[in-house]
Amino acid sequence: MSTYRTAESVSPKHPDKICDQISDAILDAHLLQDPNARVGVDVAGGHGTVFVTGEITSKATEIDISAIVRRIAGNVEVIEHIALQSPEIAQGVDIGGAGDQGIMVGYANRETPELLPLETVLSRKLNQYIYEKWPYDGKTQVTLKDNQIVSVVASFQNAKHDELLECVKTWLTTEPLAKYGDVDFHVNPAGDWNMGGFDADAGLTGRKLIVDNYGPRIPIGGGAFSGKDPSKVDRSAAYMARKLAIDYLKKRNAKEVFVYLAYAIGHNQPLEASVVIDGVQEQVEGYDLSPNGIIKFLDLKRPIYEETARYGHFGHKEFSWEQNSCSNKIYI
Numbered sequence: 590m591s592t593y594r595t596a597e598s599v600s601p602k603h604p605d606k607i608c609d610q611i612s613d614a615i616l617d618a619h620l621l622q623d624p625n626a627r628v629g630v631d632v633a634g635g636h637g638t639v640f641v642t643g644e645i646t647s648k649a650t651e652i653d654i655s656a657i658v659r660r661i662a663g664n665v666e667v668i669e670h671i672a673l674q675s676p677e678i679a680q681g682v683d684i685g686g687a688g689d690q691g692i693m694v695g696y697a698n699r700e701t702p703e704l705l706p707l708e709t710v711l712s713r714k715l716n717q718y719i720y721e722k723w724p725y726d727g728k729t730q731v732t733l734k735d736n737q738i739v740s741v742v743a744s745f746q747n748a749k750h751d752e753l754l755e756c757v758k759t760w761l762t763t764e765p766l767a768k769y770g771d772v773d774f775h776v777n778p779a780g781d782w783n784m785g786g787f788d789a790d791a792g793l794t795g796r797k798l799i800v801d802n803y804g805p806r807i808p809i810g811g812g813a814f815s816g817k818d819p820s821k822v823d824r825s826a827a828y829m830a831r832k833l834a835i836d837y838l839k840k841r842n843a844k845e846v847f848v849y850l851a852y853a854i855g856h857n858q859p860l861e862a863s864v865v866i867d868g869v870q871e872q873v874e875g876y877d878l879s880p881n882g883i884i885k886f887l888d889l890k891r892p893i894y895e896e897t898a899r900y901g902h903f904g905h906k907e908f909s910w911e912q913n914s915c916s917n918k919i920y921i
Contacts, residue, residue, distance in 0.1 A: 591734050596708035596804035598716035600727040600745070601899045602785065604792025607662050608632040609801075609898035611639070612794045612816030614657045617892035620818070622649035624890035627674045627682070630816035632658075635791030638666045643816065646674040662787060685881050686855035688821040692810035695830025695848035696803045696903075697838040700736075701766060703904035704835060708733050709804030711766060713900055715743065718760045723748045726785030738769040743776050746785030750777050801902050802827075807847075815898045819889035822852045822880055826859075828910040829883045831903050833864060833873060835912060843867050850878065857881070 599606055611632045619626035626647035633640045639658050655667040682688050697704040708731055716729040727745035731738055743757050754776045761767050782789075795813025802809045812823030819825040830848040838846045843866045850873075851861040857880060862873040877886065884890060887909045897908065905911060 593732060593734050594708045594806055595730060595732040596712045597728060597730040597800065598712040599797060599800055600716055600720045602726045604635060604787055604790045605796040606898065607786065608634055608792040608794045609815040610661050610895055611658055613894035613898045614661060615654060616816055616818060616894050618652045618657060619645065619647045619649045620890060621892045623647045626818060627820060628818040631794045633793050634662060635787050638668065640668045642670045644672050644674045665787065682820050685857045685879060687852040687880050689823065689854050691812050691823050691852055693822065693826040693830045693850045694808055694810050695834040696807045697834035698845040704838065705904045706804050706806050707736060707766065714764060715760055717900060719743060719745055719756055722756060736768060738767055738772055740773040747783055750781055753777060803903065814902055819884045820880060825880060825883045825889055826850045826852060828887055832910040832912065837864050837866055841866050
């Protein structure tokens, strides 16, 4: 029986990704001045207006949120509504507990050098390739049948159909991971378009969770990453789960690894820390999985987060939770 798999990617100028980048740029600005800042910022934007809301408790001064927004989103009206972190939440975090309950899923496999699902990597690589030529709002989607590309969707602002189609075909013939026969191309399938980003649509922080994670083949816990400081396990424990998945993949010479971490607000140890190695479950051992332990181990109190909001949070060797895994040729 044939196996089909599909994944999509969106460009950094997609409205949702613009919001993610603004949220994380605000976080970075605070961490640059105060590594212990508590930040939870959400952004909604579109049609000339950006609304920034959330909770920030920080010693940082002179953070120009409007300037950050306009650097990323252009000349827009900015509405700010920021409060302090709830003291009832803070009291649990202050003693080293998790900032919220949640379930985090980590994953790694040997299909690609990035240790990610093949369809996810291909859709991302195609998006990045096109974005170099058309740095605008855009989406890509790749469908595999038995690991061969059978269909490609590419929609990009300010790109003419014939030029975009030629670009996609060039990528297909030059991408080492791309195996294909007859490919069904859908290039600007609704017609060429020039209005994109906040001019055409609204965006919201945390609305591209599958793109941010591993693609639709892999389950996720449900929590968004962007705009959250690492005391929030939605982010830090998700990164740790990925690190654990890579570690177990390597040391057990496995083909596929899932990691599941679950936390309760105010508690400093996970309620679940399990790893599934090639279908066999066991308990994670040998790691400090407290929020503070994760933060220290992965060095997460740094202004590194705006870049994570562009093309997914996993599979990029510069991030500490990847531990330069992309340079190790352990894929098949």
